[in-house]
Structure formats: C-alpha cells, structure tokens
Amino acid sequence: MSFRKLKERAKELEEQIKNEVVDNKPIEESTTEKSRKEILLEMKKIGIDRLPYSYSALESFIDKETMYVHYNKHYKGYVDKLNKAIQKRKGSDLDLEQIVKGISRFNNNIRNNAGGAFNHALFWKMLTPKSTRVYGPILRKIKEDFGSYDNFKKEFEKKAKSKFGSGWVWLVITNSDKLKIMTTSNQDNPLMNTIKFGGYPILGLDLWEHAYYLKYRNKRDEYIENFWKVINWPFVNKLFLGRTKDKINEGKFIKEVINEGVSAGCNRKQVNTYRMIFNRNPQVKKKFMYAIMDILKEVFSEYWFEKDEYKKGEMSGVYDFEQSGRSIINKLNTNYTAFCTLVNDINQYLKKVGINPINLVGLDNKQQLDETDRLVRYMTELRYRIFNTESSTFQTVMSGLDRSNKFGDKRELNAVINLKKIFNTKEVFKVGELGGVDDMLGGVDAYVVTPEGDKTMQIKPFNKIEEEDGKITVYGSGNVKPYTVDYLVFHNDRDGTIVFNNNTEIIDGRYVFNSDDRIN
Ligand code: FE2
Numbered sequence: 001m002s003f004r005k006l007k008e009r010a011k012e013l014e015e016q017i018k019n020e021v022v023d024n025k026p027i028e029e030s031t032t033e034k035s036r037k038e039i040l041l042e043m044k045k046i047g048i049d050r051l052p053y054s055y056s057a058l059e060s061f062i063d064k065e066t067m068y069v070h071y072n073k074h075y076k077g078y079v080d081k082l083n084k085a086i087q088k089r090k091g092s093d094l095d096l097e098q099i100v101k102g103i104s105r106f107n108n109n110i111r112n113n114a115g116g117a118f119n120h121a122l123f124w125k126m127l128t129p130k131s132t133r134v135y136g137p138i139l140r141k142i143k144e145d146f147g148s149y150d151n152f153k154k155e156f157e158k159k160a161k162s163k164f165g166s167g168w169v170w171l172v173i174t175n176s177d178k179l180k181i182m183t184t185s186n187q188d189n190p191l192m193n194t195i196k197f198g199g200y201p202i203l204g205l206d207l208w209e210h211a212y213y214l215k216y217r218n219k220r221d222e223y224i225e226n227f228w229k230v231i232n233w234p235f236v237n238k239l240f241l242g243r244t245k246d247k248i249n250e251g252k253f254i255k256e257v258i259n260e261g262v263s264a265g266c267n268r269k270q271v272n273t274y275r276m277i278f279n280r281n282p283q284v285k286k287k288f289m290y291a292i293m294d295i296l297k298e299v300f301s302e303y304w305f306e307k308d309e310y311k312k313g314e315m316s317g318v319y320d321f322e323q324s325g326r327s328i329i330n331k332l333n334t335n336y337t338a339f340c341t342l343v344n345d346i347n348q349y350l351k352k353v354g355i356n357p358i359n360l361v362g363l364d365n366k367q368q369l370d371e372t373d374r375l376v377r378y379m380t381e382l383r384y385r386i387f388n389t390e391s392s393t394f395q396t397v398m399s400g401l402d403r404s405n406k407f408g409d410k411r412e413l414n415a416v417i418n419l420k421k422i423f424n425t426k427e428v429f430k431v432g433e434l435g436g437v438d439d440m441l442g443g444v445d446a447y448v449v450t451p452e453g454d455k456t457m458q459i460k461p462f463n464k465i466e467e468e469d470g471k472i473t474v475y476g477s478g479n480v481k482p483y484t485v486d487y488l489v490f491h492n493d494r495d496g497t498i499v500f501n502n503n504t505e506i507i508d509g510r511y512v513f514n515s516d517d518r519i520n
Pocket residue numbers: 070074120206208210211
C-alpha cells in the first residue's frame with residue numbers, strides 16, 4: 001500500500017472512531033484497534049524498489065533468468081525478512097539507510113537482511129542498459145585519487161576477483177573525502193557502523209554466486225569484467241555529488257544570497273584582474289571550464305547535446321534553451337565576467353556563513369589553483385540555486401554573457417503578452433521592437449498606450465512576493481535600483497506578471513510597495 005493511501009486509511013479510521021464515540025455506539029475496540037496496528041505496521045515497512053529496466057535489459061552483463069531470480073527471490077526476500085524482523089521490535093520505524101548506518105544496535109538477522117535490502121536497492125540503480133561512459137566530477141576525482149581511470153579499473157577488478165566467498169566490492173568516499181575500493185562480506189555495507197574504515201558507497205558490485213552463477217558458472221572473473229558495460233555513471237555522479245552536498249549546510253543563507261538576494265555583479269577592474277589570472281595561469285581557466293561544463297550538463301540535461309548530436313558538426317553544449325540554436329550559456333566557461341560574478345556571489349554567501357571568501361589575487365599559481373578548487377566545490381554544491389532562471393546570480397551572469405541576450409528578451413516577451421491582458425489593450429509594446437530606441441529611453445523595457453499618454457515600464461524578474469501590514473515585498477528581482485518609469489513590472493514564467501505603480505521603496509535590496517499600488 002502506498003504511503004499516501006495508508007495515511008488516508010489511518011485518517012478514515014480516526015474519523016470512524018470519533019463518530020462511534022459521538023454516536024454513542026459500542027466501539028468494536030478489538031477490530032478497530034487491530035486495523036490501526038496493522039496500518040502502523042504497514043507504514044513502518046521498508047518498500048521494494050522497482051527494477052528500473054526489464055529483466056533482459058542488461059544481457060551484455062547478466063541474463064534474464066538470473067535478473068528475475070535475483071530481483072524477485074533474493075532481493076525481495078531480504079526486504080520481506082527485514083520487515084518481519086523489525087516489526088517485532090518496538091519503536092523501529094526507521095528508514096533503511098538509518099538502520100544500516102546504526103546497524104550495531106540490531107541483531108545479525110537484521111544486519112544481513114537490511115544490508116541485503118539496501119545493497120540491492122542501490123545496485124539496481126547503479127546499472128543501466130544505456131551505455132554511458134565515465135565522465136564529470138567522479139572521473140576527475142578518480143584521476144585525482146587513483147592517477148588514472150585505468151588504474152582505478154584495475155584495482156577495482158583486482159579487489160573484486162580476490163574477494164573470497166559471498167560479498168560485495170565497493171567504491172566509497174571516505175570521511176576524509178578520498179575515494180577507496182574495498183570489499184565487504186555477506187551483505188555488509190561500507191556505511192554500517194560495524195565496518196572499520198568504511199565510507200559512503202557510490203559504486204558496488206554483487207559478488208554473490210546468486211548474482212552470476214547461471215550465466216557464468218565458475219567464471220566469476222568474466223562477470224566482473226563485464227560489469228563496466230552496464231554502469232550507470234550519471235547515477236554514480238549523483239551519489240558522489242549528493243555526498244558532497246550532504247556535508248554542507250544548505251541553509252537559508254544560500255537561498256537569500258544566491259537565489260533571492262542581489263547579485264554583486266562585477267566591476268571592470270575586477271574583470272581585468274581575472275583576465276590576467278586566466279592568462280597567466282591557464283590551469284585555473286581549465287578547472288573552471290570543466291566544472292562549468294559538468295554543471296551545465298547536469299542542470300540543463302534536457303538541453304544538453306553531445307558533439308554532433310544536435311546537428312552534424314555542432315560542438316557539445318546547451319541548445320534550444322532561450323530560443324532555437326546554441327545557447328549563449330555555453331560561453332560561460334570561458335567568460336571572465338561570469339567567473340568574477342560567480343566568485344563575488346559565492347563570497348557573499350561564504351561571508352554570511354562565516355567561511356573565508358575565495359580570493360585569487362596576489363597568490364602564486366598553486367594557491368590560485370587551490371582557491372579555484374574551492375570555487376568549483378561551492379559552485380557545484382550550489383549549482384541548482386545558482387543555475388536557476390530565477391536566481392539573481394544567474395540573470396546577472398546571463399546578461400553579462402550577452403548584453404542583448406535572448407534570455408531576458410524571452411522573459412520580457414512573455415510579460416508583454418500578459419500586460420496586454422492586464423491593461424486590456426493590444427497597445428503594449430516592448431521597447432526595441434521598433435528598433436534603436438533602447439538607448440534613448442534608458443531603463444524602459446516596455447510601454448503601454450493610454451488615453452493619458454504613453455506609460456513606461458521596467459520589467460524585472462521575481463521569485464515570490466510577500467504581503468504584510470499593507471506592504472508587499474518582492475523577492476529575487478536581480479539588480480534592484482530605482483527607475484523613473486511609471487510602472488514596475490515583475491514577471492516569471494511560473495507565477496506570471498504583477499504590475500505596481502512605481503512608488504517603491506528599496507529596503508534591504510528589495511522592492512517594497514504599498515498594497516494599494518498593486519495594479520493587478
Ligand atoms: Fe545479490
């Protein structure tokens with residue numbers, strides 16, 4: 001039964017009991033009580049993870065029959081036995097990962113079955129029928145810690161092949177952030193607090209006979225060598241980055257600065273400084289480039305195309321994001337202004353949380369690389385906040401990439417469509433549509449023709465608005481500064497368009513209006 005259904009049933013029962021009391025009917029305590037208990041038990045149960053592909057999908061690695069038996073008999077068996085075992089215990093409504101992490105509190109039966117349930121649930125997701133190759137943050141970390149991908153592969157195979165008896169081979173991240181290959185016996189997992197020098201598993205291979213014997217018989221080595229054909233590297237990257245993210249405090253500060261706050265932007269002097277650093281220390285540029293590419297590839301995965309995929313002869317990158325064709329966001333990886341803006345905005349956050357800001361100025365090459373590593377780390381951790389169309393940092397970076405970028409254009413075009421409805425007229429025009437008047441009007445994005453004359457508007461992005469005591473505060477509006485237009489317009493594609501008379505106060509870097517000045 002799904003969790004939601006269970007909750008609904010629990011609620012129904014509560015109602016039933018209430019009504020029975022109200023109606024003064026005799027309460028059939030035994031049956032009601034029994035159902036309640038059953039529901040509570042059901043809610044505590046560890047669920048079965050769906051197999052994310054068909055039984056025959058991984059045939060280059062494992063046959064259909066083994067997959068079927070492995071999933072339906074072995075894996076489900078672990079989950080069932082685990083559920084039976086934990087139901088007998090009082091107060092053990094923990095999730096599986098918590099049970100595994102605190103396994104020393106449980107007996108061997110639970111240790112084996114919780115491990116079995118957890119290991120296999122992970123294992124299914126670590127495999128995929130799509131052929132993916134190793135890439136991104138995990139590849140770089142492998143190179144860093146093993147010297148090369150080949151070294152890593154050799155060591156992984158060697159450890160797997162020399163594991164005696166039933167168990168698993170794992171790639172883990174240790175507490176000191178190093179990758180390590182290790183094996184565990186039976187159904188133990190490196191996360192278990194009974195495992196010495198364990199770690200956080202990001203890749204694992206089942207070395208039990210039940211996993212390969214039908215197809216490979218005694219040739220376990222061949223099974224191990226074929227594993228590389230079916231590894232789900234995007235998922236491994238996710239585990240790897242997720243682990244990194246776990247460690248930082250994704251508190252409200254980040255939201256304030258990176259997403260809802262005001263981008264610090266970057267001045268000309270700083271841009272020149274970074275240009276010099278990039279030119280004198282190409283390694284800095286390289287590190288930054290690779291990190292940006294990994295982030296774009298992940299965050300904009302729907303828009304990401306590998307070389308020749310979008311069109312023959314086209315480079316890899318983000319396509320069709322703003323409009324059709326190659327996105328200007330691809331310029332980000334070599335752009336000094338973008339680099340500088342990212343450093344400045346991440347520093348705003350670091351200052352707030354009391355971490356030393358990133359600084360590359362006045363350092364030797366090695367120190368600059370260390371600082372770039374920090375930048376890359378925070379940028380990766382904060383990637384979904386930064387590279388989010390509503391974030392002030394993102395908007396500043398995008399407009400820095402191309403003054404007349406299509407991203408801003410699109411937002412304004414969508415806003416104009418709504419403005420026509422709001423003002424109930426077709427005569428709303430985006431400045432620039434007529435050509436060449438942008439500079440003359442300065443700070444005006446659009447205007448509406450009214451009987452009293454043309455009224456000018458500035459169109460800004462926003463995240464959310466909050467109303468309190470007759471005041472409305474607008475969050476996430478990018479570069480907050482005063483304008484001389486008649487209306488301030490806020491638009492995002494999710495919430496739509498809101499128009500205010502331009503009687504604004506700027507408080508803490510946010511536009512604040514009297515509720516009366518809201519037009520729609
Ligand atoms: Fe297994």
